[in-house]
Amino acid sequence: MSARPKSICPPDPSGRSADDHGTQFCHRCTFSSICIAGGCHKSELAELQCLVEHVGQFRAGEHVFRAGDTFRAIFAVRRGTVKTCVVDKGGREQVLGFYLPGEVIGLDAIYPERFPCNAVALDTASFCRFSFPAISDLAARVPAVQQHLFRMLSKGLGTASLPARDPRDHSADQRVAAFLMDLSDRYAERGFSATRLHLSMSRGDIANYLRVAAETISRVLSRFRSQELIRIDGRGLELLDLARLGVIGSRCDRL
């Protein structure tokens, strides 16, 4: 299940030197400005590093936390990929998001004080765990930390814009293109390749996340391949034309 990519994806984003000690990895993390420098004095930095706890070696399919668990800490993905999901009343799983190395999960649990969703490792994954009481205490004393938390939280607010369902412009194509571009951007933001990447999640998970049928994902990817927009081999993916994908994803089909 956690198959190594074979052909397309030489610099594997999820499994490389991500577990190196020191700041080799940390400077790519969302928390970096807190953990590394960010204007903190040395004593506060030390305090923060005491506060961080490494948890990990989750295997594919294992839960990091479950919906309903009481909220005590937020997690930064250190290695691997995670999906968050809920199970609706009909018993069906609803995928809410995917999280790459350097990204943070659990922020949506602050308000309800319980995790509103499950977090499931998609491949071998490990995390940095930040006790929330401790970090908000630190935030009250270090303005830079507070500000950083505000910004992280704010950043998550804007991401709720699904494309229109407009039959004439292939709405499924839009969603998939936007999804691929989003992945690409996020990998790039963390220092990985923006064009060659590995899909840790199954087609079914992507379909569920985008609220389309799994078969549609297959068809769209095949179409993109025949249009020379991507190369794809199983979970290995290469984006050949970021510009055109971006256009499809944000759909400006006229004017």
Add this chain to the structure above:
Amino acid sequence: MSARPKSICPPDPSGRSADDHGTQFCHRCTFSSICIAGGCHKSELAELQCLVEHVGQFRAGEHVFRAGDTFRAIFAVRRGTVKTCVVDKGGREQVLGFYLPGEVIGLDAIYPERFPCNAVALDTASFCRFSFPAISDLAARVPAVQQHLFRMLSKGLGTASLPARDPRDHSADQRVAAFLMDLSDRYAERGFSATRLHLSMSRGDIANYLRVAAETISRVLSRFRSQELIRIDGRGLELLDLARLGVIGSRCDRL
């Protein structure tokens, strides 16, 4: 455009005594625990009230702020209703959300330090304006304020779950039902009626927000009326069967 509801909607949610002085209105606001009591000492409360600035008497269609404006403050709706929207590259408007009295807009501007969207009054509207530097400064000194901001931000994170597009269970019905239930819940949360409410936004805005065609909104509302789920007269709306609407909205069509 800002037509008063005539028949169905006697206690008008948007225009009643909302502009009364004192805490008559404030105790229903999202900021209440900050503005009113919330464990603050008197001196800090006074400080906060200095910090609040009333802005307002926007008329329907006027902008509260525009996408790209530099971010300096967040706004709590005091009276009226607001929609947030962006204009995509094709020149089409995309409605992102609606905000009722007592709700807060602008939190998504913290990270980019610019407003990512426009805010447009749907009827006569006024606001409480909170300078963000001032309030985050206060948050650093008053833990309760900081925590409240964290919780407000966190609360906004979970709201990104559009229903599936499943042809056999009328996905448009789901969206509309969920939309109506959401409005009902939010009005109730602010002390207004959960069953008799006024739609300040046009069918077109609702359709745009839900990413369906305006005609579909009309059809679904007509269907709901013929099923005795709602009574509707122009912008006036009465929800007759919250239970059934809730079921449709969260779709548990089997099991």
Add this chain to the structure above:
DNA sequence: AACGATGTTTGATCCGCGTCAAGACGGGAG
């Protein structure tokens, strides 16, 4: 009152995508 502008409703037609179904990989166990 007549008028156009805007918003709402309803009907007719067509197309994308969900469903069903079958086949093609691809990896692990024997």
Add this chain to the structure above:
DNA sequence: CTCCCGTCTTGACGCGGATCAAACATCGTT
């Protein structure tokens, strides 16, 4: 190797909803 099983791909068909189009209601103007 062969078998099995899960994931992925591809085809055929039907339905929901987008689009086009045309009445109708409502409101502010002249």
